[in-house]
Amino acid sequence: MYRSIFCVFVALAIQFSPAQAHESPEHAGDNKQPTQTASGVVYHDANNNQKRDADEAGIPKVRVSNGANIVLTDETGRYEIEVDNDDIVFVIKPRDWVVPLNAQKLPQFYYIHKPAGSPEGTKFAGVPPTGPLPDSIDFPMRKNAEPEKFKAILFGDPQPRDIAEVEYIEHDVIEQIIAAEAHDAAFGVTLGDIVFDxxxxxxxxxxxxxxxxxxWYNVIGNHDVNTDAPNDELSDETFERIYGPAYYSFDHGPTHFLVLDDVMWHGRDGENKAHYxxxxxxxxxxxxxxxxxxxxxxxxxVLLMHVPLTGVDDRQELYRLIEKRPATVSVSAHxxxxxHRYIGKEDGWQGKEKHHHIVNVTVCGSWWRGRKxxxxxxxxxxxxxxxxxxxxxxxxxxxYSLELRPAGRTADYQMNIYAPEVVxxxxxxxxxxxxxxxxGSHRSKVSxxxxxxxQWQPMERVNELDPAFVNEKKNEVALPNRTWTELPGAHRTPHIWRGFLPxxxxxGSHLIEIKSEDPHGKTVTDQRIIRVETQEK
Incomplete structure (x- = not known):
């Protein structure tokens, strides 16, 4: 057994670098826990019964992790890796393979090892006791050709607080995606705040x-934690029970996705309120x-997270790991x-080119606020x-490129144009x-x-409040006996442009056209009609 462990780590060191064979650090705030060696096989589940049959071969060179270390399976698909009494062993899905899905289409690529289960005392259940470490933790996968070019659906903050808001999501977004059928997405990701506490x-x-x-993959958000947990270590027990590890990675096609947990939870401590x-x-x-x-x-x-990258305290260490790579992008919500943020030297980024960080549109918009x-x-x-x-x-x-899909509207609704009715x-x-x-972003060309x-005349980007939002907020507040939650305050928008008429x-009537071209060459247009009159005397 020890010789097998040694061989696995030697293989890693030879193929990559000696830096791979790190020992797993202790969990923050934990006492040192006894470790065991987990072992098993990653195999080709040809008949998709999620049980290894005698003729089903192991898959070599598949990455397996315990949340810190990563080992590779050998030529027979076998791996060995150390675990403590609160670990999740998971595979990093390689290209052209798929892992099983449960009835809710959630990828089943992990095994939770919590012999005693999650600690009791939280409102929402964690992981039940898993018992002793199995003799073999096996992971089935099936072959599935993945093309160079593919699409993924990104949800930011669905954030339902009750069944009524789950129904909003069903009718406003999910039915629209199903009806379109043309989205042709390979998978979807929710970028945190899956729910609202x-x-x-x-x-x-x-x-x-x-x-x-x-x-459908999931990122943990600040509203997805057990808010009665005493520390960050125990805050994601319910998330783990339902979705598995709070951070992980996978390949699809030629792209590597790195799902991060960037929410650090602090339980109530004396007079200090719980916070993150x-x-x-x-x-x-x-x-x-x-x-x-x-x-x-x-x-x-592609880094997927909840809190935007510029709000992550230890991002400088992450920057050092990715800034020399020629192709990276990160996406958050929250x-x-x-x-669209382009992170440069002003934030400590030292890469040759600025890093593109996308703050994604949210499914719940302004937390399901506003008139119905x-x-x-x-x-x-x-x-x-x-x-x-x-x-x-x-x-x-x-x-890569990103397209917004507005809920309850046609796909070509990509901008609002503001001009007087009569000039x-x-x-x-x-x-x-x-x-x-x-x-839009500051790299968009709007004319x-x-x-x-x-000729198309270029427009100037400004940082202003959206006029329609300000007006709607004002009108809503003025209405008595409101049966809805009013909108939040307006946010200065970095994607408004202004121009002048000839x-x-x-x-008479005239047609205004606005065209926006993004950095990837994709163009969206919209129109508005105004009327020009002679000045009244």
Whole structure:
């Protein structure tokens, strides 16, 4: 047995570097726990019965982790790795293979080892006792060809607090995705705040999302933790029971996905209230380091998290691990507005090119606030003036692009144009036209033209409040006997542009066109009609 362990680690050291064979650090705040050696086989489950039959071969060179160390399976698919009494052993899915899914389409790529189960005393149940370590922890996988180019659906903050809000998600977003059928996504990811503190809502939401019919991965958010847990170590026990490890990685096609837990929970301590902050911690950082050391330098790395990267305390250590790679992108949610951030030297990033971080649109928008529409669903407009919804991210080798999909609207609803209904001819030179391009960034090229004639004129990006959101908030507050939760305060939006009308427009109706081209060459357009009149005397 000891010789097998030694051989596995020697193989790692020879193929990659001596830095791979790190010992697993202790959990923060834990006493040293006795370790055991977990072993098993990763095998080709050809008949998909999730049981290894005599003729089913092991799969070599599959990565297996205990949350810190990573080992590779040998030529027969076998692995050995140390675990303590609170560990999760999981496989890192390689390209062209799939792991089993449960009835809720959640990937089953892990084994939880908690002999005594989760500690009692929390409102929502954790992991039941798993008993002694099995003689063999085996992981079935099936072959599945994965193309170079594929799509993934990204949900930010569905965040239902009750069944009524699960139903909002079903009718506002999930039915839309199912009806489209053209999304053709390989899998989906929820970027944290799966629910809103009531962890019992995870089950009905999972069942609803499963109707989309594709594998669905999950990121832990600050509203997905056991808020009565005394520390971060015990805060994700319910999440683990339902979804498995709070951080992990997998390959799909030529792309490597690294799912992070960047919520550090602090239980109530004396007079200090329970709270959280953005952070990764040493054990997770050890996993990230070991994980990335096994990934070719030119492979696209996609980091998925909840708290935006610039809000993570120990991000500088993470920066050092990814900033020399030519292809990385990260995606979060949490803020309830959409934004593209390009992280550079001002935040300590030392890479040659700035790092692209996407703050994704949220499913619940502004926490399901605002007046209800004819379906009985709050309009939930986000504080940047953008609609609630989801994103479709497309990957193609080292390239990627992101498209916003607004909930309850057609896919071409990508901006709001603000201009007066009527403009006096004498005021043309001072009349401002604004466009809120929901998925825009400072790298977008936004331009304007009138009546499909002349050259497109570039517009200037400004940092302003969305006019429609401000107006709606004002109108809602003025209404008596409101039966809904009013909108939050407006957020200054970094994706509003302004321009001016031509001064020679004739009397009558005119068509304003706005065009936005993103850094990846994708273009969206919209129109608005205004009327020009001679000035009244």
């Amino acid at each position: 009531d962890l019992a809502m995870m089950d009905p939401l999972n069942r609803a999302i499963a109707l989309i019919g594709i594998p 902050h953005g952070g990764l911690g040493p054990r997770q950082m050890e996993f990230i380091k070991n994980d990335l050391s096994l990934i070719p330098e030119n492979q696209l790395i 803020t309830h507005y959409m934004e 529409d004819e379906r009985g669903i709050p309009h939930a407009t986000m504080s940047d003036g953008g609609p609630n919804g989801y994103s479709i991210m497309e990957f193609d080798g080292a390239n 006096a001819q004498t005021d043309l030179s001072t009349t401002v036209v604004r466009a809120n391009v929901f998925n 304007l033209r009138v009546d499909r004639q002349g 001064v020679d427009l004739s009397r």
